[in-house]
Amino acid sequence: MAYFNVFIPIWILFSGLAIKTDVHQDHITEMPDKEVPASSGNKAPSLSCDCTITQSGQSFAISALQGTQTAVTFFSPGGGNPNTGLEIQEALILFLYENVNTGIISLFLILDIANDGTGGSLMADVTCLPSTAFVSVSDEPGEFSGAPPIISGDWNWAPCCTDGGVIEDIGCNNTYINLDVLVGSGIDSIVWLTGDISNPDQILLSLNGGAITISCGSGAVCCPPSLDTEVVVTDATCPDTPNGSIDINPQDGIPGYTYDWSNGSSDEDLTGLFPGVYRVTVSDSQGCTEELEITVDISPGDPQAQAVDRIAEPVDRDTAAAGQQPFAQHHQQEHGNRKNDDLAGCQHGVACRLR
16 A cells, blocks of 8 residues: 655644634535534534644644434444545544533544545554543444554545544543544545534644644643654764764654753754763653763764764663663764654653664
8 A cells, every 4th residue: 555655643632712614615415414402503512522633833722523322323323434424525534522411522533435436545543542442433343453542543445435433432631632644545635623513613634734632621741652853963073073963853742842961951952062972851841751862973084074864762771771782873874964754763751862
């Protein structure tokens, strides 16, 4: 299965600022008759779970779509493929659904619309789920895997069909969920639905955007597996020449980063460095941290040493304490400032160093 190079971390925060966008209005099918609480306009009933989604620094208030049916029945009244009446052609639609009879909140993921002549594929990881969460609808067996706090989805659908699923009982109090989406094909937009279930507002999210957070309540924090910090090192030219440098750039987490270096600096980047090992703790604005151990080597010659990318990996603290080398030299790219996107080995709260 061929994938476009699109990776979208989507984080789920729960709060309130409704923005209406007219996205694919002509593709929305008419909503079938269903029992829903009375409401006025596009304003959700007062008992709704009110939350906030954030992507690339932009936040939007959302509310759960409310109905009296179970999440399973609302997903597909007759069973089988999604048939909520909210499906959008070649779009991933996301929304929270609240069963007003039970108060249970569910996360819906629905892909494409039936019989539009195009199929597609998509993968997603949903992390920081509460222990109560469970998959209540899987359109096909095996599309979901895992258990809280991480549930993953892998969908492939034919031109005749739509696809998707439901993760139920995610809560609406101090809830903070992270959704990472990898679009393979067949999807050209991501749309969040909010407001009145019979005529929801649409919030267009970016296919190329950063983390989308969905948070309900206050005080909850969901740290990513790492801050995915990009590191570029320029080696020194001689053992006694302070002309090395380190340039770091966190990719994940919430901006407002701080830096605590082993040499006492609080700057993001270091210059004028002798060869040696430098350690840094990177923290984001919500207190999530990543520890890196970075080596400035010696690369003598004319012209002066070039910047190189290196890949970070977790440090085994027990092995390091025993005086053993906790990692192996992996590779150096000796030409130019090429971006390092492969720091997946670094976990939150685990020391990392470059190899």
